[in-house]
Amino acid sequence: MNARSQRLYRIGTTLADLIWPPRSLLSDARVDRLGTLEPDLWRALNFLYGPGCARCGFPIPEAAGPDILCPVCLAQPPLYERARAALAYDDLSRPLVLNLKHGGRKDGLTAFAGWMLEAAPFVRDADQILPVPLHWSRLWGRGYNQAAWLAQAIARRARRPYNPMLLQRKRATPSQNGLSASGRKRNVSGAFQVTQSVRGQAFLLVDDVMTTGATLQACAAALLRAGALRVDCVALARVVRPTKLDVPTEPIGSAQELFDV
Ligand SMILES: [Zn+2]
Secondary structure, three states, X not given: OOHHHHHHHHHHHHHHHHHOOOEOOOOOOEOOOOOOOOHHHHHHOOEOOOOEOOOOOOEOOOOOOOOOOOHHHHHOOOOOOEEEEEEEOOOOOHHHXXXXXXXXXXXXXXXXXXXHHHHOHHHHHXXXXXXXXXXXXXXXXXOOOHHHHHHHHHHHHHOOOEOOOOEEEOOOOOOOOOOOHHHHXXXXXXXXXXXXXXXXXXXXXXXXXXXXXXXXXXXXXXXXXOOOOEXXXXXXXXXXXXXXXXXXXXXXXXXXXXXXX
């Protein structure tokens, strides 16, 4: 952007702010800049930048080193290499996710991308950045894929290639809401397909919320089965219920099982 364009941009944004004063991402309060929130609320958000499981990123405050694994990953290593989320999915962060997912609110994307990069510096190791895809019927109904918005914002910030077409959801699956961990896994197993060559490449998968990780696992299975070198994941928020640390009492399926579905 040259000096004249920058001046016009500043004048434009100032006029826009006068007409539509920027509102906080989490309240009706006016804020200085679009896509920000009040310092008090920002400090209250539960960012997951601290120590955690080396694989799934589950927060472990007492973790003694970078190679610690949570009991779930020890019992059943995930197919993806590393997964991280910027925020705990709780009462405070939920409106951020819901405003993005159901409200189509895009003004937080730049901030979200910065938070996700902070939580997952390995984003820059990816050859391509992919969103968790929606089935075309859901995309048609909603009009957008919030994971794609996030993936695009991260790719722009990390200066890595963004490819929303590589991974597709070939089967419309019911919502994961309300399903058990094993139900979630069954629901999305085999739901994804790769449409381009992925051999030898490293991928970053982006989603808005990580709950049990079943969707990310199913996406990773499709990519690895097609020859991908590595799959990493990042989400805006993740569920961190203490029960997540319980080792499942029923088998959650081997890597081979995931490949076979
Ligand atoms: Zn883990």
